[in-house]
Amino acid sequence: MHSNNDDKTKGSNQEIEEIDDVTKIKYFGGHEYDGIKELDNPLPPWLKYIFYVTIIIAFAYLTLVFVFKDASIIQKKEYSEEMRAARAKTEVAVKEEAVKSKANPMTQEEILAAGKVVFDKICYVCHGKFGEGLVGPNFTDEYWIHGGKPEDLLKVVNEGVLDKGMISYKSQLNKAQINNVIAYILSLHGTNPPNQKAPQGVKVVK
Numbered sequence: 001m002h003s004n005n006d007d008k009t010k011g012s013n014q015e016i017e018e019i020d021d022v023t024k025i026k027y028f029g030g031h032e033y034d035g036i037k038e039l040d041n042p043l044p045p046w047l048k049y050i051f052y053v054t055i056i057i058a059f060a061y062l063t064l065v066f067v068f069k070d071a072s073i074i075q076k077k078e079y080s081e082e083m084r085a086a087r088a089k090t091e092v093a094v095k096e097e098a099v100k101s102k103a104n105p106m107t108q109e110e111i112l113a114a115g116k117v118v119f120d121k122i123c124y125v126c127h128g129k130f131g132e133g134l135v136g137p138n139f140t141d142e143y144w145i146h147g148g149k150p151e152d153l154l155k156v157v158n159e160g161v162l163d164k165g166m167i168s169y170k171s172q173l174n175k176a177q178i179n180n181v182i183a184y185i186l187s188l189h190g191t192n193p194p195n196q197k198a199p200q201g202v203k204v205v206k
Contacts (some may be wrong), residue, residue: 115184
């Protein structure tokens with residue numbers, strides 16, 4: 001007669017002896033499905049170390065984001081700081097340009113030349129190379145949709161006319177550029193270029 005201890009020892013020996021013939025790896029007991037047995041094959045140490053490192057990195061990242069709120073990690077905060085710095089540089093540049101303009105005022109020819117640069121870059125797509133009008137109205141005739149005075153054009157450039165497809169350029173152009181391009185647009189009156197668009201708006205006699 002065998003004792004219970006002998007049966008347990010025998011069962012343990014059988015489990016220990018249950019090894020795969022090919023890999024020589026012990027089977028994982030109790031994991032057998034459709035004749036397929038699971039091997040007790042642990043992860044290699046190097047893969048475990050990589051896993052541990054990723055946990056440490058994730059913990060450090062979450063700490064920086066939610067505890068220290070590091071600007072180099074939080075993109076929204078970093079973006080806000082960069083935009084603040086850019087606005088500061090723009091304000092400085094505008095002030096320097098204003099001081100420079102007062103010290104060395106531009107001649108009328110220089111104003112029109114500078115205005116043409118802005119016009120060729122932004123306006124000609126809708127108003128034509130010579131202001132003859134394409135999608136936008138003709139600048140060379142006597143008709144104006146929103147008024148033909150400098151202050152009227154200034155309002156259009158600053159605020160835009162969205163229902164007509166005209167966006168605001170207040171944030172894209174500085175004051176000098178806006179004033180220059182308005183002067184250039186007004187100088188196109190009466191130039192009579194070819195392929196003019198039909199008159200639009202109200203006739204303004206100057």
